[in-house]
Amino acid sequence: MSDSRLKPLKPVATVELATSLSPGEMQDLCDATDAAIENGGGFGWIKLPAREILERYWQGVMTMPQRRLFLARLDGVVCGTCQLTLPNRNNEAQSFSVHLSANFVAPWARGHGLARMLLEVAEKQALSEGFSVINLDVRESQEAAIQLFESLGYELFGTHPYYAKVGDQIIRGRYYTKIIDPALALTMPS
Ligand SMILES: CC(C)(COP(=O)(O)OP(=O)(O)OC[C@H]1O[C@@H](n2cnc3c(N)ncnc32)[C@H](O)[C@@H]1OP(=O)(O)O)[C@@H](O)C(=O)NCCC(=O)NCCS
DSSP: OOGGGTSOOOOOEEEEEOSOOOHHHHHHHHHHHHHHHHTTOBTTBOSOOOHHHHHHHHHHHHHOTTEEEEEEEETTEEEEEEEEEOOOTTOGGGTTEEEEEEEEEOGGGTTSSHHHHHHHHHHHHHHHTTOOEEEEEEETTOHHHHHHHHHTTOEEEEEEEEEEEETTEEEEEEEEEEEOOHHHHHHSOO
8 A cells, every 4th residue: 555545635725716606605605704703813803793694795795896706715615715805986096906805714724825825816816907006904913914915025004003993902903015017016116
């Protein structure tokens, strides 16, 4: 018997732009969201929402023309996401930038490179749609996320002293930006 038959198989990590959510995918996405909220990283949610509220939230994301939802899967099971929000049509001055949010991976699926893949796929999608800059913000207490963003070249441009409130604690926020289109970088004054 070869050694490879004794080793546990490496889980398969994938990321895709969501075009629809089957009922099973919706349940997996809601389970992953619950797990992230309970772990303290639920993109704004502090208490677990009722399942129907969560489902309505994700259905809303899927139907909004200005949102792009990315799904992370481990062995096919949806376990994390991030979202891009495109600028409003009237916002011509900021028509080149998108906002990235709702970026989490369920605790059981962490450490497989999925968060990095989510950001890389989101960046490629934003670039392919003609955007040049991604902006995002994060609680100062989310150290793993901060490490991730900085390792991918996101530049800290500001902090917010009263960014979030968890229980009685006010938490600072960090604001990041990244130029994803090298052509924009060339037009920047030196
Ligand atoms: C941040 C988070 C998305 C990382 O998910 P993940 O799939 O485990 O991350 P990856 O395996 O892709 O790791 C990518 C990088 O993130 C950073 N990172 C991940 N876990 C980390 C940890 N526990 N401590 C420090 N850095 C960490 C590292 O830079 C890592 O790169 P490396 O593996 O080369 O060292 C996940 O921990 C999470 O969901 N946290 C709570 C939600 C959150 O903070 N979201 C951001 C709000 S916008």
